[in-house]
Amino acid sequence: MPKKERKRLQVVISEEQDALLTRTAYELSSPERLISKSEVVRLAIEKIARELGEGEHLEEYRNLLENEDVADDQNG
Template identity: 80%
Template sequence: MPKKERKRLQVVISDEQDALLTRTAYELSSPERLISKSEVVRLAIEKIARELGEGQATGHIEEYRAILGHEGAGDED
């Protein structure tokens, strides 16, 4: 069975963000299955997109924008 074709995205993250990813992956992992940092990122993308699509994130939108505005001040897409 061929692998699913996936797009690759390279982003620059801070040491603090990397530590958060590592800690989250560790906490989500179990003895039966280790969770990678990439899987944590994919989960976060799906969770935020689902919340926005279902209208659940309305209380968090300004918080998300503030975080992105603060951290992404020098970033380009």
């Protein structure tokens, strides 16, 4: 079966965010299956998009994005 075509995205993250990704991947992993940081990012994208589609957590996400540690440095 051919692999799904995927787009590549390079994102600059802080050391703290990288540590959060690593910790989350470790916590989601099991002895049978290791979860990669890329999988965590894809899961987060899907979860956020689903929640926004259902009208959930909109203001919470907006407030998080106003935080300098989360917002894109090119936004302003």
